[in-house]
Amino acid sequence: MTDKLDAVSTGIMWDRLIAITDEIQTAIVRSAFSVGVREAWDLACIIFDAEGRSIAQATLSMPAFIGTAPLTMAHMLARFPAETLAPGDVLATNDPWLGTGHTPDICVARPVFRDGRVVAFVMTITHLPDIGGAGLNIANPDLHHEGIILPICKLYEAGRPDALVHDLVRLNVRSVDEVMGDIEANVVGTDVGARLIGEFMDDYALDDLAPLADAIIGQSEAALRARLSAIPDGRYDGAVRLEGVDDDVDIVCSVTIEGDRATVDFEGTGPMVASAINVPFCYTRSFTTYALKCLLIPGIPNNQGAIRPITVTAPEGCILNARKPAPTGGRHTVGWFIVPAIFGALAPVLGDAVQADAGMASLMLVTAASPSGRDVVTQYFLAGGLGAMCGKDGQTAVPFPTNNAVVATEIFERETGIRVLYRRLIPDTGGIGRWRGGLGQEARLCNHGPGTATIDIFGLRTRFPARGFDGGGNGARRVFLVNDVPIPPKGRFRLATGDTLTIREAGGGGFGDPHQRDPAAVAEDIAWGRVSTEAALRDYGVRVDPETGTTHRQD
Numbered sequence: 001m002t003d004k005l006d007a008v009s010t011g012i013m014w015d016r017l018i019a020i021t022d023e024i025q026t027a028i029v030r031s032a033f034s035v036g037v038r039e040a041w042d043l044a045c046i047i048f049d050a051e052g053r054s055i056a057q058a059t060l061s062m063p064a065f066i067g068t069a070p071l072t073m074a075h076m077l078a079r080f081p082a083e084t085l086a087p088g089d090v091l092a093t094n095d096p097w098l099g100t101g102h103t104p105d106i107c108v109a110r111p112v113f114r115d116g117r118v119v120a121f122v123m124t125i126t127h128l129p130d131i132g133g134a135g136l137n138i139a140n141p142d143l144h145h146e147g148i149i150l151p152i153c154k155l156y157e158a159g160r161p162d163a164l165v166h167d168l169v170r171l172n173v174r175s176v177d178e179v180m181g182d183i184e185a186n187v188v189g190t191d192v193g194a195r196l197i198g199e200f201m202d203d204y205a206l207d208d209l210a211p212l213a214d215a216i217i218g219q220s221e222a223a224l225r226a227r228l229s230a231i232p233d234g235r236y237d238g239a240v241r242l243e244g245v246d247d248d249v250d251i252v253c254s255v256t257i258e259g260d261r262a263t264v265d266f267e268g269t270g271p272m273v274a275s276a277i278n279v280p281f282c283y284t285r286s287f288t289t290y291a292l293k294c295l296l297i298p299g300i301p302n303n304q305g306a307i308r309p310i311t312v313t314a315p316e317g318c319i320l321n322a323r324k325p326a327p328t329g330g331r332h333t334v335g336w337f338i339v340p341a342i343f344g345a346l347a348p349v350l351g352d353a354v355q356a357d358a359g360m361a362s363l364m365l366v367t368a369a370s371p372s373g374r375d376v377v378t379q380y381f382l383a384g385g386l387g388a389m390c391g392k393d394g395q396t397a398v399p400f401p402t403n404n405a406v407v408a409t410e411i412f413e414r415e416t417g418i419r420v421l422y423r424r425l426i427p428d429t430g431g432i433g434r435w436r437g438g439l440g441q442e443a444r445l446c447n448h449g450p451g452t453a454t455i456d457i458f459g460l461r462t463r464f465p466a467r468g469f470d471g472g473g474n475g476a477r478r479v480f481l482v483n484d485v486p487i488p489p490k491g492r493f494r495l496a497t498g499d500t501l502t503i504r505e506a507g508g509g510g511f512g513d514p515h516q517r518d519p520a521a522v523a524e525d526i527a528w529g530r531v532s533t534e535a536a537l538r539d540y541g542v543r544v545d546p547e548t549g550t551t552h553r554q555d
Contacts, residue, residue, distance in 0.1 A: 010215045013204060017056035017216075018301060020196045021045045024124065025058040028189040033181030034129040035378045035415055039407040042127040042379065044069065045189060047197065049213035050118050052077050053304040056216075063401060064332070065125040066302050067286025068100045072107045073123060079152040082118040085111045088159030090187055093152040094131060096143070097324060101283030101331045103131045103147045106183060108155065110190035112197050119201070120209050122193030124186045128179050130377045132172035136329045136365045137456055138245060138490045140276040143325035148172040155187065174367075175377050220297070220305025225260035227296040228309060231349055233257050238345025239268075240337050243463045245275035245490050249319060249334055253341045264288050264342065266314035266321070273319060275490075276327035279335045284320040285312045287335055290401065291342040295353055330458045332402070333490070336360055337460075339401045340467070347469055352390035356431065357466035359384020359440055359475050359506030361399035368416045368453035376415050380407065382423075385430050385438025385475060385508035387466055393521075394430060394438030394508035396530075417449025418495075426476070426504060427532050431465075432539040433472030433510025434517045439530055440476055440505035447495040459489030461506040472510030473539070479504040514540050519551035 024045040029038055036042045044065030045058040052073040057066045075098045076091050091109045093099055099107045104127050112120040131147030133140070140146050148169065154162055166180070173179045197209075206212070239252045252268035272278050293306050300306065314321035319334055340357045347354040362382045370376045381404045386394035409420045421444040431437035447453045459480055466475035480487050481502040487493060495501060522542040525531035536542045544551050 005211055005215050013212055014216050017047055021056050021058040024189045024193040027192045028185045031185035031188050033178040035407055037126050037182055039411055041405045044125045046123045048073050048121040049209045053213055055213045055303050057302050063290045064286050065100055067290055068282045069123055071282050072099050076109055076152050086158045087113045090156035092155045094150050096328045097280045101280045102328045104128045108186035110194055112194045120197050122190045124189040126182055126186055128182055130173045130175050130179055137492055138276050138330050140327040142327050146329050217303055217305040220300050220303050221308050223297050223300055224306055225309050228262055229260045231257045236345045238341045240341045241464055242337050251337050251341045253345055255345045261309050263311045269318045269320050271318055272322045272326050276329040277333050278322035278326040278328050279320045279331045281321045283331055283335045284314055287338040288312045291339040333458050333460050336401055355389040356387030356469040356472055356509030356511045358387045358400040359466050359508050362503055363458045365456040366416050368449055369451050370415055371417050378415055382443055382503055382505055384440045384506035387508040388433055388435035388437050388511035393436045396438040397441045419446050419448045421446055427529055428535045429476035429507030431468040431473040431475040431510030432514040433468055434512030437475045437508035437510045440507045442504045445501045447497055447499050453495045455493045462489040466509040468509035469511050471513040475507030475509050478506040523551050
């Protein structure tokens, strides 16, 4: 059938490949042991052709992972060329510079064989609950404190586990069952993917995926090039400042459009630092291409075609192109800000297509004794508000630019012994504007376990709020408190039995002149508790009659 790849056939098969990746992801979620994978879906699943070109990924894959995976696949094939692999081989690495940017993420890949030759690869990536060392700690001084590092190796060879690799992991991690269970869930996922790809090729009488890969990648690349061509040639500059650990960090970028190509350069960005917030270049490249895809071709599934027209550069030794052995455990606390930097750079030329800054998410690592007495290492996520954009208010309590799912409170409490006393939205935290930014939320946690719980916090937007665009206001800042006393946004903290941790999440930026907001929308915000009556009058010039709900513009 490969000589009849019209647009309809390509679309049908493309959707089938995405359905396969979604089934792989479901298999991993149902097989995984850790809360981070089972509940927060901190993972990705990608299909590559025999050359290592990405052609499909699971719908709910993490943006960071689907951006780093093509580079990881290239490194794996450089170490183990396709012709040296055998059925049943499974490759793996968690090297931050070859994988996703920090050690807890394990990348697992399996070649798919047909008639004795490799026709595809399946890669799965999950965030492990632990990888040894000092743990995911912002104070780690270098990479060697951040756990065991697996070079590109064979987890399985011809279907047999490599005992040395498995033993090395077991001997270096705390939550052995959870870590090994998650690794094997990855292996199961690649096996499911290989089987489904075989069935797919049988159904469509395909001997090779290359022609289909060419069509998929070619269509995506053509769409991106057409969109780039519609932007006036020129250089567009952007910058954001964010809180580091000891000092603030500056991200500076220039986006140069030349015809149907874009070059993004981070010259002027601040240097590497001594804390674990440095970013390997693979992560920088991932979020750069992600930002441009969001702006230019958001409706097209990710694949190699969405990368080809984009060149990314960053000076070696800057915080976005860190050198080994820099610590990188909290690389997201800097790397996420690549997205608002690029959005800000292109706002003058893309205008209404650009979203105001997001409040982003809080990531915390919790180490505690569960009510059953076993030691647990798990993640806890909370989300701020999304930025508004032309014609649309920002959504409330939604993570960005990551997309982790929310862990159910009951499951988190059962796993950790930490009780979530409440979670509630905070009025007036969304940036004001013709379209309002999404609200932040407040969560209060209490350690009800028998022992001390350790909380590693990777907070952001505590000094530099989410910016409003086109006249919109900034969102509210994030705040962390232990026993109602403010604490730094990044660091390791211990909660004794009965201690509380309160997080007030950041709001998203607003978009447009707030005095152009529809008074009926302001009244609805008041009715739903999103905006106070005082803020409605102060910020929007709208007075709402509390009895009738009628509005009056107060100029």
